[in-house]
Amino acid sequence: MASSENPMAYLLEYGLRRVETERPELANDSRYLELKEQLLRDAEGHFREIQATYATILKTQCHCGGQLEPVDHEFGKSGGTIYDSVIAKCKSCSEAQAFQFPKEGFISEARSAMALRDYLQGTYGIDYAGAVRSDLQSRAVKH
Ligand SMILES: [Zn+2]
Structure with missing residues (x-):
């Protein structure tokens, strides 16, 4: 995978590598590798x-x-539905338009992330989401 082009995949791989370094036995866990x-x-x-x-x-x-250009990102919940869209503005007249992202990819990724998190938590007691979050926070502070 070209993770250099995909910042989210880079973060995921970075976080997982960190967990794998702490728990080398994960390399032999086929369920973990599958997830x-x-x-x-x-x-x-x-x-x-x-x-x-x-x-x-x-x-x-x-x-x-x-010409439209993306200027903002909107993520929220409306009537029980999660929406995720980009706000684009016209370079000439400044009129804004919203473009909705497809939901399938977001939902699949979220579902897989939760399955992996639950597995690491349940089987190894590893708080993967917490580890990634504290890592990001400590890096944000350093900047
Ligand atoms: Zn316009």
Whole structure:
């Protein structure tokens, strides 16, 4: 996988490598390797969907004929439905348009991430999500 192009996959792999260094026995755990492969595959699929959405925005013209550019990201919940969209603004008239991301990739990745987290927690007592979070926070502080 070209993780250098995919920051999320990079973070996932980074976090998993850290866990694997602490618990070398994971290298022989086929269930773990299976869940990890699934998560990295789903993360890649999700990333492709995000890229495709951005490509669509760049190809879309405003009704005034101007070029749209992504300016913001919106993530939230409305009437029980999770939405994830990019706000694009026209470079000429500044009118904003929202582009919804497909949900499949996000849902698959989230499901795989939870399965892996639960497995690490249940079988090894490893708090993978917590480890990644504290890692990100300590790096954010250093910057
Ligand atoms: Zn416009």
